[in-house]
Amino acid sequence: MDLQxxxxxxWQEIEKYCYLDVSTVGLLSMPVLGQAPGISFERSxxxxxxxxxALQLTNILREWAKMLPVAGSTFRWxxxxxxx
Numbered sequence: 001m002d003l004q005x006x007x008x009x010x011w012q013e014i015e016k017y018c019y020l021d022v023s024t025v026g027l028l029s030m031p032v033l034g035q036a037p038g039i040s041f042e043r044s045x046x047x048x049x050x051x052x053x054a055l056q057l058t059n060i061l062r063e064w065a066k067m068l069p070v071a072g073s074t075f076r077w078x079x080x081x082x083x084x
Contacts, residue, residue: 018056019049026052 008014026048035044 014057015053018053018060022056023049023052025055026050 008017027045029051030041030044030048035041
């Protein structure tokens with residue numbers, strides 16, 4: 001997925017990328033963050049996966065915020081194919 005650039009034209013594509021990239025980070029965070037008493041791993045896992053997705057989205061937005069002043073409108077090429 002990272003070997004060739006493909007613009008994300010829908011939220012589902014971004015979410016899938018984040019899921020495949022870092023959902024395990026959320027799952028591996030569970031023992032560190034802990035679980036509520038009486039709540040099973042299986043019940044907590046979907047929330048941990050969403051945590052991993054949120055962490056990756058935060059990374060993406062932080063990188064864009066750093067690059068935007070330098071790149072300016074050149075970011076249009078990232079979504080241009082989606083505007084057709």
